[in-house]
Amino acid sequence: MIELTLSKRFGFPLGRDARFLCADVLAVLAVVMLPWSTSGFTILLLLWLLSLVPLISTADARPLLRVVTRPYCLLPLMMFVLAVVGTLWADAPWQAKLLGVKPLIKLLVIPSLVYHFQRSERGSWIFIGFLSSCTLLMALSWIVLFEPELKLTVTQSAGVPVKNYIDQSQEFALCMVALAPWTVGLYKERRYCATAACAALMFGFIANLAFVVSARAALIYVPVLLIAFAVRYLDRRQSVLLLVAVSVLAATVWSTSDYLRKRVADIRTEYEYSKNNVPKSTGMRLEYWQKSLRFFADAPIFGNGTGSTQTLFEREAVGKTGLAAEVTRNPHNQTLNVAVQWGIVGIVALYAMWASHLLLFRGDGLASWIGLLVVIQNITSSLFNSHLFDFHEGWMYVLGVGIAGGMTLRERRRLATPLASSTSAVLQSERA
Template sequence: MSINSGADAGSWGARCLNVTRIMAIAAAALVPASTAAASVAVVLMLVSWIISGRAVATLRAAAAQRVGQAVLVFLALLAVDTIYSVATWEDSWSSLWSWRKLALGLIVLGLFAEETWKLRLLQAFLVVSAAGSAASYVGWLGLIPSKTGHAAGVYFTNHATQGITFAVAVLCCLELGRHTGPRLRHLLQAGALLFAVNVVFISTSRSAYAALVCVVLVWSLGRVGWRRLPLVAGAVAVLVAMAFGLSSTLRDRVEQGIDEVRNYQSAPEVTSAGIRVVFWKNSLDLIAERPLLGYGTGSFAKAYGDRFVMPELGWRGWPATDPHNQYLFIAVENGLVGLVAFIAILVAAFREARGPGAYRGIVRGMLLAWCVSSLFNSHFRTFPEGHLIWLMVGAMLARVPRNDSAGSIQPDSSRARSR
């Protein structure tokens, strides 16, 4: 019996898989706000999935899709690379474990073919995001106490996670608004505006600014087509210029980042952008020494420390566990072979997300946002951002295998129409 078929909806296995889906939704919706709550949801998700008796069938459904195949190849490569890693076994397996978000995405890729579950995930995500945005505005106005250790208006895990989450919420509102009635469409458009204003005027995250530009660009191109890219790019550039002029917070953060990059060699104190430049330059030197296979899974801290940790250099000689660049991190640990395998996942996901449909539009926007922000962070791997991207992408791209039950619900009505 197919895992996507409703014929055995009352069976033990089907009920367990529904619990798995619910917990996956909870994890994706809650992870920006509470990593602890998301962790509990993930544990319950895995337990219900394992005891369902459908785990193998789920993985087969995921492996039937190109994205699933690419994920399996990359995870297998990471496991093999622990064999020759210069790191300890503990560090190697800890690094491998940090990529578990990809495995979770693989599971939901095999479980979320029904459009109903995709929509429930987006609804839950928007509810949590809306609650966070409301709290952010109230806190920013000083009406409620700020979260300890965070700037005013930041109540999610950190300012970057909150800003990126709200940028994704903008995308979800705009994409869903294209496929609803006028009343709900206007509500979603208003929500998108409030989320965007929060990012521009309250967020201090440069990654969030980049993510917002990416999702607006992708959504706009989805509306008018790639042939009008110059027009869309120009319009987005005008919006960026307006935001830069109106928001002193955005303007100050961008100018600060530029100054930190320019002065990283002479700065007496460590800066967020300055230390990134040091990490990037040193990482490129490491890659040049072992370009093909890298130093092995979990090796970054040791390889970097053995070569570049020098207390006499001050903050420029500090140790590092991550270069704050996802692509450099993979290239150092797993070489160009690993980097190509990772990029293959992104290419497969972008290819699956081609064409019309709200779900595929959300995937395109999120992937571009993460690809850009991961030039300055490791957002495909960090806990909140990593869980969010892989659970969302896996769920939105999930589809009914061609040999699946005829009674299965099509994952995206626009996909059915476009075939």
């Protein structure tokens, strides 16, 4: 469609390079739109998928087949297949079964992303676009904190111009930690102006999480991401210095941020309410987890089937009040969400997929670092949410793994090519 439009406009057919450029621009626009608009992102993503059709149809099928059969692409596809097959034994309405399959459709995009960005040279555009988009959102977040009427949509939290505070926290925390290696690297190169700019941007994200709005799960996954940074980039002495700096910063934030202290104190308050059978966030999660464990114990091997979670909670709530009467189709824990529907088989598939993606990003470089952060953040935040199945966080995972995975494989191939060429030259000289 895009090729036809441009061909009519300019009077010539698009070549392969132009098609790649169109696809890459659409990918950048989709990622830039993700923090702002669900519908806008979806439209741009569909256009990107359509732009791949001529590229894939004219390419050799063997590279695509090799990508699809690798664990990092095959396991997400198996997760989707498991969800589809799981509808066969679910004792739930078909509408609920389809709703159970829907969150896993996004996993089908991972092979396309990996395959395309293994060939594209513009993967870094995606990360720059996402960082720029989140930076603009962060600036607007500070503005609407003091001028709420400037919000772009109606949101429940102050300082959240669009969507919700959980999505915003996930984005800002990822950008903040992702910038850390560049800040250190620029300082070592004595590029002090660039270092100051990166540090200021990091501080802006930190301050927004501490003083404006943040998800409480960020208190868990941000330290884990910082540990990943220390393990990957710092020696023992530098890690100790980072620990001291983070401790001082945390103490300063804790003593100055009434918002953060209240967020933490609310955990105990909500738990106390739950003991009085009053539905609050902390108590509701505990209730969901306890019931989900029972549902899992009733069908431990293959689970209760796709889309069965809400039906199970509805049956359990009959004749009860308060917390016990709460009904959900999301237990707010990724492992339990999978366990209830597909049992041990689903848990093994989920953790095998996470493990394959962690192994994919075990190398060095920009793409491997960002991909590693995306996977670690998703695993950690999924202790308190079902973020792989949620729209925003789920797409952050799919895009991060797919794009960074393709870039990582491209870099490995580039590094391996000179070695293969030199080996071939040595063998030819020996034969001569």
